[in-house]
Amino acid sequence: MAWTDYSSAPPAGTPVCASSKVTGTLTLEVSSEAGRFPMILVQSPDGLRGYVNACPHQYLPLDYRGAQLLSADGTMLLCTAHGARFDASSGAVIGGADCGLDAVPLCERNGQILIGD
Template sequence: MAWTDYSAAPEPGTPLCNARDVQTVLSLAVRTAKGDFPMLVVRTDDGLRAYVNACPHQHLPLDHRGGRILSADRARLMCTAHGARFDVSTGKAIDGAECGLDAVPVAIRDGMVVIDRI
C-alpha cells in the first residue's frame, strides 16, 4: 500500500518535527483532519528517511513493544511485535515480512521536517 492510500495521510507541506529532534529514530503521530497518521523519521548517513509506522505483516507500529527498533549498526529497523527486519535506507523487507515499509517523502524546510511532494 502506498502511504497516500491511508485515510489519515497528511498533505504535502505538513510539518512533522524539527530536524534537530531526529537523532536516530523518531516515532510520531501526525494529526490530520481524518485522524492520526503514525510515522517514523530516521536519520541515516544519506539524510532523513520516513516511513509509515506500521509493520506490513501485522499492521502494528514497529515500536509496539518498545522503542528499540534500530539495529546497533543503524542499518535495519525491526518490528518489536514479531521481529521482521527492514533496510533503514529503503524500507525493503530483509526478513520476517513479504513486503517492505511504506516510504513517505520528506524534506527539510526552514529547519523543519515536512511531507514532501510525491
C-alpha cells in the same frame, strides 16, 4: 499499499517536527485535517527517511513492544512485535515480512521537517 492509501495520510507541506528532534529514530503521529498519521523518522547512513509506522506483516506499529527500532549498526529498522527487519535507507524487507515499509516523502525547510510531494 502506498502511504497515500491510508485514510489519515497528511497532505504535502504538513509539518512533521523540528529537524533537531531526529537523532537515530523517532516515532510520532502527524496531525492534519485527515487525522492522526503514524510515522517513523530515521537518520539512516543515507540521510533522513520517513515511513508509515505499520509493519506490513500485521500492521502493528514497529514500536509496539519497545522503543528500540534501529539496529546497532544503524542499517536496519526492527519490528518489536515479531522481529521483521527492514533496510533503514529504503524500507525494503530484509526478513520476517512479505513486503517492505511504506516510505513517506519528506523535505526540510528552515529547520522543520515537512511531508514532501
